[in-house]
Amino acid sequence: MEEKRIAVAAIVIDEPTASEEVNRVLHENSSMIIGRMGIPYRERGISLISVALDAEPDNISRLTGRLGQIKGVSVKTAISKK
Numbered sequence: 001m002e003e004k005r006i007a008v009a010a011i012v013i014d015e016p017t018a019s020e021e022v023n024r025v026l027h028e029n030s031s032m033i034i035g036r037m038g039i040p041y042r043e044r045g046i047s048l049i050s051v052a053l054d055a056e057p058d059n060i061s062r063l064t065g066r067l068g069q070i071k072g073v074s075v076k077t078a079i080s081k082k
Contacts, residue, residue, distance in 0.1 A: 002056045007079040011049040015072025
């Protein structure tokens with residue numbers, strides 16, 4: 001079992017219809033979420049979500065990989081070294 005790490009995932013939603021699936025996936029993984037901030041940028045038709053996570057690196061990668069597979073969604077993650 002790996003040691004837990006702190007991470008921040010930046011999620012960009014280009015397709016408004018993808019928001020529902022993103023929210024479902026985040027809800028399913030709520031046990032690893034420390035906090036979340038969402039910003040709808042209506043003028044550009046884009047939503048931005050920042051999610052702070054506390055989990056094992058494999059679980060963080062699994063979550064962000066799953067989010068990145070959703071059509072119209074881009075995800076980038078920064079993970080702490082300790």
